[in-house]
Amino acid sequence: xxDAAHTEMWEKLNLDISxxxxxxxxxxxxxxxxxxxxxxxLKGMEYLDFVLSEVHGLRIKELQDAKAxxxxxxxxxxxxxxxxxxxxxxxxxVGLCSGADAGTDEAxxxxxxxxCALIKSFIGFKLARLCPFTxxxxxxxxxxxxxxxxxxxxxxxxxxxxxxxxxxxTKTDDxxxxxxxxxxxxxxxxxxxTGVEITVENLRKSIAIVNEKRKAxxxxxRLRAADPAPISGRDxxxxxxxxxxxxxVRFTQSINTLCDQIEERIAQGEGVVPSGTKRLxxxxxxxxxxxxxxxxxxxxxxxxxxxxxxxxxxxxxRDLVDESGDxxxxxxxxxxDRYMKIDCACFTPNDERMVNVENxxxxxxxxxxxxxxLSFCQPYAHEAIKLQNVLSxxxxxxxxxxxxxxxxxxxxxxxRVEAFVEMxx
Amino acid sequence: MFAGIDIGSRxxxxxxQKEGTVIHRAQLPTTFSPLEQCRKLLEGYSPxxxxxxxxxxxxVKTLGLPYRVEAITEIKAHALGAHALFPDARTVLDIGGQxxxxxxxxxxxxxxxFEMNDRCAAGTGKFLEYTxxxxxxxxxxxxxxxxxxxxxxxxNSMCTVFAETEATxxxxxxxxxxxxxxxxxxxxxxxxxxxxKRVGLAFPLVFSGGVANNACIRKLLQEDCGEQGxxxxxxEPDMCGAYGASLWAERCCS
Ligand code: SF4
Ligand code: SF4
Numbered sequence: 319x320x321d322a323a324h325t326e327m328w329e330k331l332n333l334d335i336s337x338x339x340x341x342x343x344x345x346x347x348x349x350x351x352x353x354x355x356x357x358x359x360l361k362g363m364e365y366l367d368f369v370l371s372e373v374h375g376l377r378i379k380e381l382q383d384a385k386a387x388x389x390x391x392x393x394x395x396x397x398x399x400x401x402x403x404x405x406x407x408x409x410x411x412v413g414l415c416s417g418a419d420a421g422t423d424e425a426x427x428x429x430x431x432x433x434c435a436l437i438k439s440f441i442g443f444k445l446a447r448l449c450p451f452t453x454x455x456x457x458x459x460x461x462x463x464x465x466x467x468x469x470x471x472x473x474x475x476x477x478x479x480x481x482x483x484x485x486x487x488t489k490t491d492d493x494x495x496x497x498x499x500x501x502x503x504x505x506x507x508x509x510x511x512t513g514v515e516i517t518v519e520n521l522r523k524s525i526a527i528v529n530e531k532r533k534a535x536x537x538x539x540r541l542r543a544a545d546p547a548p549i550s551g552r553d554x555x556x557x558x559x560x561x562x563x564x565x566x567v568r569f570t571q572s573i574n575t576l577c578d579q580i581e582e583r584i585a586q587g588e589g590v591v592p593s594g595t596k597r598l599x600x601x602x603x604x605x606x607x608x609x610x611x612x613x614x615x616x617x618x619x620x621x622x623x624x625x626x627x628x629x630x631x632x633x634x635x636r637d638l639v640d641e642s643g644d645x646x647x648x649x650x651x652x653x654x655d656r657y658m659k660i661d662c663a664c665f666t667p668n669d670e671r672m673v674n675v676e677n678x679x680x681x682x683x684x685x686x687x688x689x690x691x692l693s694f695c696q697p698y699a700h701e702a703i704k705l706q707n708v709l710s711x712x713x714x715x716x717x718x719x720x721x722x723x724x725x726x727x728x729x730x731x732x733x734r735v736e737a738f739v740e741m742x743x
Numbered sequence: 744m745f746a747g748i749d750i751g752s753r754x755x756x757x758x759x760q761k762e763g764t765v766i767h768r769a770q771l772p773t774t775f776s777p778l779e780q781c782r783k784l785l786e787g788y789s790p791x792x793x794x795x796x797x798x799x800x801x802x803v804k805t806l807g808l809p810y811r812v813e814a815i816t817e818i819k820a821h822a823l824g825a826h827a828l829f830p831d832a833r834t835v836l837d838i839g840g841q842x843x844x845x846x847x848x849x850x851x852x853x854x855x856x857f858e859m860n861d862r863c864a865a866g867t868g869k870f871l872e873y874t875x876x877x878x879x880x881x882x883x884x885x886x887x888x889x890x891x892x893x894x895x896x897x898x899n900s901m902c903t904v905f906a907e908t909e910a911t912x913x914x915x916x917x918x919x920x921x922x923x924x925x926x927x928x929x930x931x932x933x934x935x936x937x938x939x940k941r942v943g944l945a946f947p948l949v950f951s952g953g954v955a956n957n958a959c960i961r962k963l964l965q966e967d968c969g970e971q972g973x974x975x976x977x978x979e980p981d982m983c984g985a986y987g988a989s990l991w992a993e994r995c996c997s
Pocket of ligand 1: 395396397398463464603604629633660662663664
């Protein structure tokens, strides 16, 4: 696609062209510094480089083409919105990233200053007219998870067409019933928007598509148990990030190809870092594109990241939907069961997350855990304390980090992370 | 001969030692050209290995020195220094010019946990330096001056700028300047004692960094720890980081 065609498309989406050009320039530079500078990168990452370089280009073009054929675009912010239903209604499901500061001053007119960067970012991107994904959406689906998000959706709902799903805060049977009724309500909303009836057939197909995607990502995750680490944590994070907006079938295929390469690499005993490099598990809040600061700091501190215990990571891929159901009700129950296993900190008591972190540490042979909470994120800040206690009883070292998107604290973070890595010796 | 250099935000220290015995120590303000200051400190010495620490630790590698240069964090450097000076030490408190660290150590001197305050001047040497201004006395005399106080009012503000304002208005209300000075010192200790508790304070506690030269802070810290709490202060507390780094230099070469 030519530059002019890009610009024309962005103009049609009513983006602020000069601000958007600025954003792409910064993003490109950042990507170059953090990604393209890596050594021993896997060949298959070229696909990801391409997808990222065209994230606001070809992918948006694809969305516009899909829209032209009558397809609808659904934007989401949280892994609780069942992609299976979206796909069954023949719509496109995208995650809206919110990983950079933009339009913060404007956003702070709609939400309090002590709101996490992720929330400010999605509001800021909308107000500053910077995100072609948001602008392409026919419906944005929110959810009642943390207080910050659910209150922000009240304001955000005035700017975009919104549907808010009620996500319960506990995992009792009643809570599951509630979530099921919300799944039904989302199904009805989709059917109304798209005019497509969700049937046993199309739902079965879409469950399989999403399961395949999650299986490919699970395969990638398992391969990272190898020492030396066959892929950098930054690249693995990128793959997980891209999984939220790429076409699911194409994505699954390229990740499986990449995994084939990784297997060859492991067979030859090769890796991105020397064997014995300290291995870290990154755990906590979601990291949306282009929030690569902490992973970059960690991997510049003589360490490699071997797993992401996060929504852009294990929380999104750990569980599959049971495919054995053969009537609508059973299939919806299977969806509910799968989604209600998500160990988000918005739930209480959420003890399963502690167990999941421990399991990841042992499966991926991590030497320590870096817990990441976005500043002002109550749920994850609470669980950082809880996790610190749980892990220290098991003798697993953990560093708790609180930060936002700005670069001003990079040096301080570096000192903390380096000191933590030294401590693991 | 092995060298350690600690490039902090305020001052830079150099220690040269062999098998733990210090041969040379020197200190210069870091200024805006830290590399220049490092060069000055190192002039005329050629150790087998130099280990840099502190916020400028990576800079030294760009000096093109004719000997091996490595870098470690100040957490590790302080832990090494404290353990060498006081082998029983279980916790380290370092209050420097612009940051504070609390480190808990295992019996072998390895780091178990640490906390750092490096984003805000509260509870650091900068806080004392800034507030000493209100009394128009130098930072070196500030501790002795505060020791004359006996009835400190409460300073509520943790923020350096607001604390200064609070001190000024207390003065206007007629509180004794010595008492206010004591209150400011108390506020630093209060702040650090929370950090110490977070890492799990155990004794002996090694107190290092430039602020360990301040007699009033030492006294208040001892009071805070209680009579049983053993507090150790090195002879030149601001050299602990550089000394630790120099020990690591020796270990790197063996
Ligand atoms: S942390 Fe919780 S609320 Fe946030 S995206 Fe993940 S599941 Fe959703
Ligand atoms: S990071 Fe925390 S505060 Fe922010 S949206 Fe997620 S759960 Fe809410």
